[in-house]
Amino acid sequence: MSTNSVNASIITIGDELLIGQTIDTNSAFIAQELNKIGVWVRRRVAVGDVYDDIWDALDEEGAQSDIVIITGGLGPTADDITKPLLCKYFGGKLVVNEKVLAHVKYLFEVVFRRPGPMLERNLKQAEVPDVCTVLHNARGTAPGMWFSPPAPRRGDLNSESPGKHQAYSRADVFTYGLLKEFVKESRKQPTEAERVLWEIVRGNKMAGYKFRRQHIISNYIADFVCLSEQLVIEVDGLYHQLPENKISDEERTKDLNRLGFEVLRFTNEQVFNDTDSVINTIILRLKERNIKVSEYKIPPSGGGGAIFISLPGVPHEMKGLIQDEVIPRLLKEFDLPAIIHYTAFTFGQGESMLAEMLKDFEPSLPPHIKLAYLPNYGMVKLRLTSQGDNKETVEKELAPYFEKLQEIVKEYLVTNEDEGLEVVIGNILKAKGQTMATTESCTGGYIAHLITSVPGSSAYYKGTVVCYDNEVKENVLGVQHNTLVSAGAVSEETVKEMVKGTLTKLNVDFAVATSGIMGPDGGTAEKPVGTVWIAVGNNEKIDTLKLNLRFDRQQNISITANNALNFLRKFILKN
Numbered sequence: 001m002s003t004n005s006v007n008a009s010i011i012t013i014g015d016e017l018l019i020g021q022t023i024d025t026n027s028a029f030i031a032q033e034l035n036k037i038g039v040w041v042r043r044r045v046a047v048g049d050v051y052d053d054i055w056d057a058l059d060e061e062g063a064q065s066d067i068v069i070i071t072g073g074l075g076p077t078a079d080d081i082t083k084p085l086l087c088k089y090f091g092g093k094l095v096v097n098e099k100v101l102a103h104v105k106y107l108f109e110v111v112f113r114r115p116g117p118m119l120e121r122n123l124k125q126a127e128v129p130d131v132c133t134v135l136h137n138a139r140g141t142a143p144g145m146w147f148s149p150p151a152p153r154r155g156d157l158n159s160e161s162p163g164k165h166q167a168y169s170r171a172d173v174f175t176y177g178l179l180k181e182f183v184k185e186s187r188k189q190p191t192e193a194e195r196v197l198w199e200i201v202r203g204n205k206m207a208g209y210k211f212r213r214q215h216i217i218s219n220y221i222a223d224f225v226c227l228s229e230q231l232v233i234e235v236d237g238l239y240h241q242l243p244e245n246k247i248s249d250e251e252r253t254k255d256l257n258r259l260g261f262e263v264l265r266f267t268n269e270q271v272f273n274d275t276d277s278v279i280n281t282i283i284l285r286l287k288e289r290n291i292k293v294s295e296y297k298i299p300p301s302g303g304g305g306a307i308f309i310s311l312p313g314v315p316h317e318m319k320g321l322i323q324d325e326v327i328p329r330l331l332k333e334f335d336l337p338a339i340i341h342y343t344a345f346t347f348g349q350g351e352s353m354l355a356e357m358l359k360d361f362e363p364s365l366p367p368h369i370k371l372a373y374l375p376n377y378g379m380v381k382l383r384l385t386s387q388g389d390n391k392e393t394v395e396k397e398l399a400p401y402f403e404k405l406q407e408i409v410k411e412y413l414v415t416n417e418d419e420g421l422e423v424v425i426g427n428i429l430k431a432k433g434q435t436m437a438t439t440e441s442c443t444g445g446y447i448a449h450l451i452t453s454v455p456g457s458s459a460y461y462k463g464t465v466v467c468y469d470n471e472v473k474e475n476v477l478g479v480q481h482n483t484l485v486s487a488g489a490v491s492e493e494t495v496k497e498m499v500k501g502t503l504t505k506l507n508v509d510f511a512v513a514t515s516g517i518m519g520p521d522g523g524t525a526e527k528p529v530g531t532v533w534i535a536v537g538n539n540e541k542i543d544t545l546k547l548n549l550r551f552d553r554q555q556n557i558s559i560t561a562n563n564a565l566n567f568l569r570k571f572i573l574k575n
Helices: 026-036 051-062 082-089 098-111 120-126 173-188 192-201 243-258 268-273 275-289 315-333 351-357 391-408 421-432 446-452 470-475 481-486 492-506 553-574
Strands: 006-013 039-047 067-071 094-096 127-129 133-135 144-147 212-217 220-226 231-236 262-267 307-311 338-347 370-376 379-388 413-415 436-440 461-466 510-516 531-537 542-548
Touching (some): 082 144, 082 307, 133 315, 173 220, 192 220, 192 268, 192 275, 243 262, 268 275, 413 421, 421 553, 436 446, 446 553, 461 492, 481 492, 492 542
Parallel strands (some): 006 039, 006 067, 067 307, 436 510
Antiparallel strands (some): 094 127, 133 144, 370 379, 510 531
8 A cells, every 4th residue: 555644743831841941852752653653743842831822833733744742731730721722622521531530549549549538630630522532541640632633534535523513524635635735835935915914813812813824624725714703814916806716716705605604805905005994894703703612613723634642741651652552543543654764873973074974975865865964972873764665675775875874984883773882882791791880080970870771781780980089089999199199180090090990899891980170160271171081991901082072061971971982882892
């Protein structure tokens, strides 16, 4: 079966994201999981706990993507507004889901063992919109919610979801796809009259009525529409004043009327020269139509073509729902392409020099094979990506290009797997049956953190000594007092003695040591901020490396750790 390109948007909700109090790791995880199954994430959007901003984000992303995944705002507190907003957005009402209620009670009574009766706000976690499919959250109280599109999807063009407004059914997926593309371009490049009118009607400026722009209704695109009052506004330029186009516009208006929409038309000149009259006319018609919002099921933007999925913002709960509920459902819903990534992990050369090395290779790639440069603190991942209907076919085509890429950068190649230095070192040591330890001054245990983040690292990693103070260097590792006085803590001599002490005290095959001045203070004319010494060794030999860094403290720590790991990797391979 031929595959179709499927795009997704991710909306993360929470004031804490916008003020930098919380780092958005959810989007990265979701994007990675979607990419594995062939879904391209076209945009990531963060909004605060503001009703209109969330609503507008749903409009914008729903009009341009097949899948919209939302995280956050599902908790029991007053600032958690996502669930009631989605309920209104999709024209539903909140009802108690008995399965969710039983799960919430189980968590509080058995798992959390909270004394006393449950709070009303906790019980309300079991309320969900009656227009969604509930996704079981085994790890928390807030269930996920899946809102299916009211219009038929791929392979089911003759069906129509019951209870949805007929304006949002569409004749065929191909036409709808063309309309969506046109919507994207029209929003990016509106006419001057459309831009002026949008500034007037956007938000709640029109007596509290909300408008959407470039909105798909059946097989048409409305310039602006107020869905609650079913009022369409069209802005007509010279094209629409031609006789043959007037006839077409009249037919379009009749079709929209049959679907329950009233159409107001204004010329560009009216918008520019008689703005107040245009505004007053729109407001008057809005009030006269007076359709109650509560009686009207507001469908999602983009003609009802997008699936909307709402998940809790708590990372471990979101991850569980993505893996247990969302991914399996998406695989059933869509005929997805195979997306293949081949990654060459390099170290020791910047992306500019690598690009120079690959200046003849990159133009030789077919248009559908993409090369990406992904730098990260001394490391650069070179990623080749292609997609197609058949995984084996894509891999077969991509393989020779990847072999050629590795040959060109072989001097700097660490591995041809998408994994970190800490994983590479672990694999080498496990294969050799050898062990290692670290001793860290300036990196403060960060290298140990990287190594122990790998499952099973206890098989080869014995531990670390964080010897930030000279007294620890002397008393624990046996660094000579005279060495510290004459050469200083940040010196080749000191890191060599740190390695010797680590090899002896922790009884390992290999050791790595770091000492440096990370900044912003502490530097001297002889040893400025960014001066770093690294030593790696075994019982026969110790090698050293000096770095002169020029970044901020955290960057200096990360770069030092990566260089220390790569230096150790090369030493182990040679010895």
